Amino acid sequence: KAGVTQTPRYLIKTRGQQVTLSCSPISGHRSVSWYQQTPGQGLQFLFEYFSETQRNKGNFPGRFSGRQFSNSRSEMNVSTLELGDSALYLCASSYGGYSMNTEAFFGQGTRLTVV
Amino acid sequence: QQQVKQSPQSLIVQKGGIPIINCAYENTAFDYFPWYQQFPGKGPALLIAIRPDVSEKKEGRFTISFNKSAKQFSLHIMDSQPGDSATYFCAASNKLTGGGNKLTFGTGTQLKVEL
Numbered sequence: 001k002a003g004v005t006q007t008p009r010y011l012i013k014t015r016g017q018q019v020t021l022s023c024s025p026i027s028g029h030r031s032v033s034w035y036q037q038t039p040g041q042g043l044q045f046l047f048e049y050f051s052e053t054q055r056n057k058g059n060f061p062g063r064f065s066g067r068q069f070s071n072s073r074s075e076m077n078v079s080t081l082e083l084g085d086s087a088l089y090l091c092a093s094s095y096g097g098y099s100m101n102t103e104a105f106f107g108q109g110t111r112l113t114v115v
Numbered sequence: 116q117q118q119v120k121q122s123p124q125s126l127i128v129q130k131g132g133i134p135i136i137n138c139a140y141e142n143t144a145f146d147y148f149p150w151y152q153q154f155p156g157k158g159p160a161l162l163i164a165i166r167p168d169v170s171e172k173k174e175g176r177f178t179i180s181f182n183k184s185a186k187q188f189s190l191h192i193m194d195s196q197p198g199d200s201a202t203y204f205c206a207a208s209n210k211l212t213g214g215g216n217k218l219t220f221g222t223g224t225q226l227k228v229e230l
Binding site: 004006031033035043045046048049055056058080090092094096102103104105106107108109 | 122147156157158159160161164190201204216217218219221222223
């Protein structure tokens with residue numbers, strides 16, 4: 001069974017640009033969550049999508065957005081990049097049932113560097 | 116504030132020792148407590164998880180102890196090996212507000228197991 005796939009693995013962008021990251025969840029998983037990992041702030045929840053709808057949102061500015069497609073693949077977009085957006089962006093997938101806690105499995109992440 | 120406090124920040128043990136990592140939480144609504152292991156350049160990998168209706172759970176060399184009244188939980192790694200050298204994160208979530216798809220993470224513990 002293939003794991004969570006994130007593309008690209010590495011990105012270098014210039015301040016002010018925008019970027020789109022992609023995540024393909026484990027087959028059968030309907031929930032995709034995104035996290036930002038930095039040395040200073042650790043792992044922080046960005047948002048979660050389930051059945052093409054944003055179900056949860058963390059405390060990040062509106063420059064961070066996402067979407068999910070009918071095949072459960074998800075993209076996140078960061079507009080007007082700032083130096084502080086440099087981080088490892090992680091995607092996690094799970095079955096997503098809301099009546100119980102379901103295990104989340106992470107991809108390897110996309111390392112974004114803003115210069 | 117939904118926080119999970121993790122200690123110690125770093126830990127060095129000898130091969131065969133039993134490192135113990137501790138976490139404390141504030142939100143009594145948390146009902147799912149997973150531990151993740153992360154190697155450099157990789158995404159976090161789920162190790163073991165516990166729910167508050169049990170006080171201990173073992174999977175292989177990894178054991179979680181849970182103290183609901185103290186709002187604390189800990190990870191013990193039995194017979195630690197150099198291959199266990201990694202960063203460990205505790206996390207917590209609530210199934211009513213996101214389940215395993217919206218995790219609040221501790222700050223991480225960098226473990227080194229020496230020969």
